[in-house]
Amino acid sequence: MLKDWRRSERPEDEELEKRLEDLRGRLAAKQNQVKEHKLPVLVVLEGWGAAGKGSVLGKVIRNIDPRFFKVATMSVETEEEKRKPFLYRHFVKIPEAGKYMFLDGSWMDEVTGEYLHGELSGEEYRKRLSSIRMFERQLTDNGYLVMKFFFHIDEKEQKKRIDTLLEDKNTKWRVSQSDLWQNKHYDKCLEVYDNYLRETNQSQAPWYIIDAKNKKWAETQLLDILVNGIDTALSNGAVAVPILQNMFPLRKTPKLAEISLKDKCLTEEEYHRELDKCQKKLAKLHNELYRKRIPVIIAYEGWDAAGKGGNIKRITGALDPRGYEVHPIASPEPHEKARHYLWRFWTRLPKTGHIAIFDRTWYGRVMVERLEGFCSENDWQRAYNEINEFEKELTNWGAIVIKFWVQIDKDVQLERFTDRQNTPEKQWKITDEDWRNREKWDLYETAVDEMLQKTNTTTAPWYVLESNDKKYARIKALKILIEEIEKRL
């Protein structure tokens, strides 16, 4: 794309000024519509060093109320970020519905830079590209407007600008080592950038190349494309998008009704003996995980009153408190609801070497959100693949991902509900909603069966914990966890 790009005629100064004024006004006028339609707008600015994206960006945002946009500049990864999956620091920056996020440099900057400097092999680089395509597609599929701009100048122009900046001691600092390197290896960079743009030029999130030789002209082009892109997005309501094929190898999964809960129980004595043994083992393994910097993500789902909380406690009981977090997941806060549904899980990922336990998870999308109509059918249908993709990012990063379905039968639930109701110190644990959900048992069961079937991947498998006897379920969870960790170490 970059290589066969050719400059189009720039309008005369007077005409340009007129168009620029007009476009600035149009962008300003869009603000309320963007807000009302709850459109999240992600604007990515990439380009050659010294191409002027920063200064154009500075002009563009003057037309938007500061309450409605944020700007983030690509910076060196922090130690914290280095211990998260590659997409982490990008995913967490996505805008809220009705707001803009402008990124001065992005994942393109990062991965092409690493590839050019030999920090990523060809194979790793191609893997990154496919993660990036997935990431951008997940955003646009979920209603995000993603506008990607590349500020283009030729080698000579870049050299001239760098030299001018260097000559003045007040601007000298603005020339980075990377700019100098880029100019010296312009052709090599061009090749890589061209390839990157082609590989990530998706029909719903295409690249726009900005002729950046003249700043006003660059601003005009960007505003023109941005304003039109917003118009196009606003003219659509919720759009259903193709459901992609699940390309992940799946394990065979029994239906919930086929799972026997009988005889899945332990005596007090068996339980305490096993518990003690398992916890000691897990404590040791936790240390090893920490030293080897392997992250672990444990997801708990299950019926109300199935015993998730108690189960989790028996795991954390074995762990060093500095090395794990438990995330109880309730309905999303407004700032979470305003973003891609996986955002609140991306932001809660553990660092390498840490364990994160989720008490309820991203699977809410295909259970409660599906059944309560909090998202469209297209949304939850699409979610199986999106979730598999999310978990694949985690396992590719090196994480151990384990998912527990805590299973009880309907009678046991009734017993436990009644017990909660009748025991003063347990009453806080039972709400009207629990009873309402219970009425929808069959609907949930269908949804859970479909969920287990479609997301039981070989890399992030589901395990059913038979929990009519909580002791049995706790020991089973510990043993699976131990086994999965030992497999990895």
Added chain:
Amino acid sequence: MLKDWRRSERPEDEELEKRLEDLRGRLAAKQNQVKEHKLPVLVVLEGWGAAGKGSVLGKVIRNIDPRFFKVATMSVETEEEKRKPFLYRHFVKIPEAGKYMFLDGSWMDEVTGEYLHGELSGEEYRKRLSSIRMFERQLTDNGYLVMKFFFHIDEKEQKKRIDTLLEDKNTKWRVSQSDLWQNKHYDKCLEVYDNYLRETNQSQAPWYIIDAKNKKWAETQLLDILVNGIDTALSNGAVAVPILQNMFPLRKTPKLAEISLKDKCLTEEEYHRELDKCQKKLAKLHNELYRKRIPVIIAYEGWDAAGKGGNIKRITGALDPRGYEVHPIASPEPHEKARHYLWRFWTRLPKTGHIAIFDRTWYGRVMVERLEGFCSENDWQRAYNEINEFEKELTNWGAIVIKFWVQIDKDVQLERFTDRQNTPEKQWKITDEDWRNREKWDLYETAVDEMLQKTNTTTAPWYVLESNDKKYARIKALKILIEEIEKRL
């Protein structure tokens, strides 16, 4: 994609049978909705030889009324097709709104085959891929549902099937040379197919890989994806899609108002002398074009009564009737309107060595269709790029593409209209619509200026023919044509 594809569990026979029955019923039930929503459905079946796409296809179409679908099988290119652009024989097969087209083999089959057999260089192959991405995107952007399936079996399974077919003299004929070659070079083919699928896996027209080891299971997978794809498409109304950047180098274009019509005239004597000279020259060049098999496409647009017809006559007057066609373009017929707006131009392309003259053209999309509201704003905004892409396919194929805008001023139009009205033998040439269009002169002028500006590419340029004096315009057209042809020869 193919290389890391792994088989998912197939349901038990009984369960499979139940799902298959259900899906067949669902597809049958879709027919009326597809028709009412005027959804055009293009189903592409690709895969390994002997993977059974033909027999699965045979079963799938049993659920649809024959009036609502067509099936086309990839065949060897005819002599006629060989003399058209590579996309020609594929573009002409796209379905009508509300109908299905099933393709047993497609452009994938063609280009991967040619590439594997060394008939396409790596560079030519990549060009084809980018044409294919453009083609499929133009379809989905214009409301087509494009479903692409790849029937996958492994090397051993393919060998087994081929051997079984060969053993029986009744089925022996079904094994093609290409099937044998494919099996012998399975790994090499896998590599190329895998790459092809990845390169053309667009978010709006993704690939679906069908596990084709078991026929009923293959049919079930295909029906499931197809039915869901149709559901998704039906749930959307008209969707606005991103306007892509015009990546084509453009020539600077004056506005119509800046074009002087004064002094652009010839005396009768000059005219006849020039006409004679030009026509003789053109006749000679036409011969040469024919021998060198260079196709020429001449597009005429202009104001009503500007003199397009007479201008065209002076060109055809010089040509051998066996080597050109004139296509007068009126409003589209129902079967044309039911397809992508460029379809009726793809079907009218000349063979190599021939000249096609279009009296009015595909630019109707950004003039009359824009101004009369026959298409949405998103449609005509998108059309500039789509048209540039279309013309680029033509010039890449080797065609000379010349576009004439026949220009007169408003007074001259009035004179000619009045003259037509008052001259009995010319009255057929003037209608109420012409007068209505005249009232919209200013709106048209804005649209034409935008059109000229956005589609005046260096490879398919616009030329303005000043036609207040028709003689001047005719000679100018001839001279431009001669010059452009001479440049190429």
